[in-house]
Amino acid sequence: MPQSCFADRLGDLVELTPSERIALGRLEERERVLRRNMTLQRENDRAGEMFVLRKGKMMSSVLLDDGSRQILRFHFAGDLLAMTNMIYSSATETITALGDCVVAPFDRSVLSDLMLAQPRIAALILICNQIERAALTDRLAALGRTSAKARVAAILLEIRNRIQLLDRSTPGSFILGLTQEEIGDATGLTAVHVNRMLRQLEEEKIISREAGQIRFLDEPRMARAANYVDRYAGLNLGWLPGHP
DSSP states (O other): OOOOHHHHHHHTTSOOOHHHHHHHHGGGSSOEEEOTTOEEEOTTSBOOOEEEEEESOEEEEEEOTTSOEEEEEEEOTTOEEOGGGGTOSBOSSEEEESSSEEEEEEOHHHHHHHHHHOHHHHHHHHHHHHHHHHHHHHHHHHHHHSOHHHHHHHHHHHHHHHHHHHOTTOOSEEEOOOOHHHHHHHHTOOHHHHHHHHHHHHHTTSEEEETTEEEESOHHHHHHHHTOOOTTSSOOOTTSTTOO
16 A cells, blocks of 8 residues: 555644554555646536545636636645535536646545544544635635735745645745646736846845745844745644644
8 A cells, every 4th residue: 555645734733643544545546647737627517526636736717707817725745525426416627637636536435434443534534624614715805905025925935834834845946837727826926027027026126036946035124024824824623633
């Protein structure tokens, strides 16, 4: 049985038992490979499987009435994908690969059996969903209330922080892995406006860019500019059984 990426993700929140890791491994017994820009599911398709993202980066989006795209979330290794398929008969979002990716599909029945056998895992899945909900609420507030510069800065911080969660040895610079159009679709800006905000952050010596790499030169100013809250920090899990 392959090592469980989702177990590794939950293991950052609480120490898992061997039986919990074995149970989580059953979600990842199958694999599917996607290349950049390939679609895992389309909005309004018949909802079927759910997925663990084992490798790569993906995004969830919806198509608006005017034909434009709104990116809702970026997904990284260890994330659960298409979890609304638990409760809806039609997919609520399109999920697209942002690079070469590997996902592990699993059925509702597998998740149901897991939750019955391992109730603490059910609680951890709820926690992950609440973290995503809080982050999505922040994104919604930013779209309506913050400047273009703050929205772009927040995306840069979000991507960097998620990369560091996966690899704490990540150096000071990181590969963003997004086009300016994709940043625009996540922030409600045009690609031209995104380019202008990136240049402004550079001119203010808050970031530097070179060969696809981004480096934060002044992180306190970056955080102030972004009005960003890291929803993976400051968790209160003392109520969870087995948590110290």
